[in-house]
Amino acid sequence: MEVQKTALYNYHKTLGAKFVPFAGYEMPIQYKEGIVKEHISTRSHAGFFDVSHMGQFFLEGDNTLVEALEKIIPADLKNLKINHSKYSFLLNKEGGIIDDLIITRTEKGFCIILNAACKENDIKQISRFLTNNHKHLLNNNLSLIALQGPKSVEILEKLIPGVTNLKFMTGNNFDYEGEKLYITRSGYTGEDGFEISISNKKVEKLIDYLISNKVKPIGLGARDTLRLEAGLCLYGHDLNEKINPVEANLKWAIAKKRKEVGGFNGWEKIKDLLANGSEKIRVGIKPDGKVIARENTKIFSSDNNEIGFVTSGTFGPSVNAPVAMGYVKSEFSEIGTFIQLEVRGKKYGGKISELPFYKKSYVK
């Protein structure tokens, strides 16, 4: 498959981006200043992220569309108000997570933001439940820009009046340069911010404005350290098709009503897990000292029994310490439990930690 590029590829180059292949795209891993500075400037001012590789999947249809989607997505879509968003997932028949996503109700149906690496399969899986009454489109003419950080609102408001009124996990249409933009107050960094869906033709102009307001470009490297500090999962690492939402400690994302009534893929399995708990569960981990426990690091109990593995681990620049997430046997999941992490053949101490590592500041 040919390597794909986002509409901002050449712009990234002029900003000094270092590229890596990611989910079939050439994406910036970092820019000139490096991951730590990008991370800190997002938390202290604002940063923008080109996340146009993610799928912007639009669905239209009558009432049967809600029923169709609810078979694979365990959110309460029936009661989701127009312009409101939910974090949810696509589930397989065993209750495993095919992808995690943000779904927003639009006037004509729904918009789902899908992970780049999963989007083609996601659409295949969703399409199984759709009929001729439902239209769908993966819109590749749109870019997606995440603007994140405490100054985001002030900066975007000057350009697009009214965005201040958006509450976290809601969106709306706004006018910009003679076209309609769809903006949601959301993101994946633990900071206040927005995701802006904008045509490929206008996106450079938006970025010009952001840069003139000292918003730094942020690559995938800092996106990873930011989301991990915020305790958020990365699909393909912390989540996959063999992990279900109960194990992933994401049962909060299954709507209360859906937990009671079910009617979605994997419900039997998930019902059982909700009642009886799962054998393993996702936890936050803080290694002692400076050692970094990366993905696949084995986790041992204090009496040297293997109890789990790390799925994401890095140095958290705002926490100023290493942070990690992983799966452990449920009996070892209590906050403060002493564990050992095997790094390069040597065991280092650590503790099960609360998530997030870094406190959020969403506008509710």
Next chain:
Amino acid sequence: MSEKKFSKKHEWVSLDGDVATVGITKHATEMLGDIVFVEVPDAGKAVEKEGQAAVVESTKAASDVYSPISGEITEGNKSIADDPGSVNTDPEGASWFFKLKIKDKGEYDSLMSKDEYDKFCKENPS
């Protein structure tokens, strides 16, 4: 102190009598990015030429640091283990990794000069 010599794995070595000082090059730190963890060897450890001797981790990944020269470690630089970020600021000076007592000066002589190393980096961008 002798002139610095360089390895293909981006370490530098300087020699003072039979004690060599080893660190990673500025070019290496630029490729690695922000350094957040360093592990240096303890005194007394024997290392082989091109054998693993230390560890350096950036926000992106962990990498081994090899010794370009064989010998016995006399000192690991604890100050860079305490402040890994200092490797980014002064990689070819105060932020050396370890010192070792060498056995064979021939190994040092066979390493690249500064000019040869610069040329090597240009021809092998990564």
